[in-house]
Amino acid sequence: RKEVEQDPGPFNVPEGATVAFNCTYSNSASQSFFWYRQDCRKEPKLLMSVYSSGNEDGRFTAQLNRASQYISLLIRDSKLSDSATYLCVVSSMDSSYKLIFGSGTRLLVRP
Amino acid sequence: DGGITQSPKYLFRKEGQNVTLSCEQNLNHDAMYWYRQDPGQGLRLIYYSQIVNDFQKGDIAEGYSVSREKKESFPLTVTSAQKNPTAFYLCASSIPVNSGGTDTQYFGPGTRLTVL
Numbered sequence: 001r002k003e004v005e006q007d008p009g010p011f012n013v014p015e016g017a018t019v020a021f022n023c024t025y026s027n028s029a030s031q032s033f034f035w036y037r038q039d040c041r042k043e044p045k046l047l048m049s050v051y052s053s054g055n056e057d058g059r060f061t062a063q064l065n066r067a068s069q070y071i072s073l074l075i076r077d078s079k080l081s082d083s084a085t086y087l088c089v090v091s092s093m094d095s096s097y098k099l100i101f102g103s104g105t106r107l108l109v110r111p
Numbered sequence: 112d113g114g115i116t117q118s119p120k121y122l123f124r125k126e127g128q129n130v131t132l133s134c135e136q137n138l139n140h141d142a143m144y145w146y147r148q149d150p151g152q153g154l155r156l157i158y159y160s161q162i163v164n165d166f167q168k169g170d171i172a173e174g175y176s177v178s179r180e181k182k183e184s185f186p187l188t189v190t191s192a193q194k195n196p197t198a199f200y201l202c203a204s205s206i207p208v209n210s211g212g213t214d215t216q217y218f219g220p221g222t223r224l225t226v227l
Contacts, residue, residue, distance in 0.1 A: 043218040103153040
């Protein structure tokens with residue numbers, strides 16, 4: 001079983017739609033959780049950290065469910081510029097220095 | 112401007128040659144990392160360094176070497192022993208939690224290596 005699992009997609013949605021991604025992780029001791037965004041042939045960039053209480057940043061909402069070991073990302077009112085791959089990231093069981101990256105979920109927002 | 116720089120952006124190498132990828136940061140971060148990304152796959156950790164003059168192997172260290180002589184610099188050498196070196200190489204840095212940071216890693220723009 002992979003340490004971090006994501007549906008690769010692609011999720012193909014119209015502008016203005018709401019879309020949700022889920023991610024599951026295997027290490028119950030993980031403490032840090034993130035969503036990164038990666039555009040084609042570019043480096044990953046931090047989208048948001050994920051806290052136990054959930055957090056919201058504009059149109060983006062992230063939630064953590066420790067009991068079920070999954071993380072979610074909700075994007076409301078999708079824009080064309082949201083088209084990218086979204087990486088779920090979890091801290092390693094070995095050390096807080098190491099992060100484990102999911103393979104990503106690809107989102108395509110169409111006009 | 113603070114940030115992480117990687118050079119070159121594109122690199123072509125003949126089979127059997129060693130090549131060194133540069134990574135420099137002026138964020139004053141203690142920890143630095145090297146990842147490899149293959150098409151359609153997630154990032155895999157090659158090497159990481161928590162402090163100057165110290166580094167540890169990641170999950171796929173075979174065929175690679177690193178050095179950390181300065182806080183700002185963490186070069187990666189891809190040796191001829193690496194069987195399939197063509198990939199996108201990403202360098203990152205962070206301030207670890209036990210140093211007052213948040214574990215968030217910030218990435219350079221990457222180097223795309225192609226072996227001919």
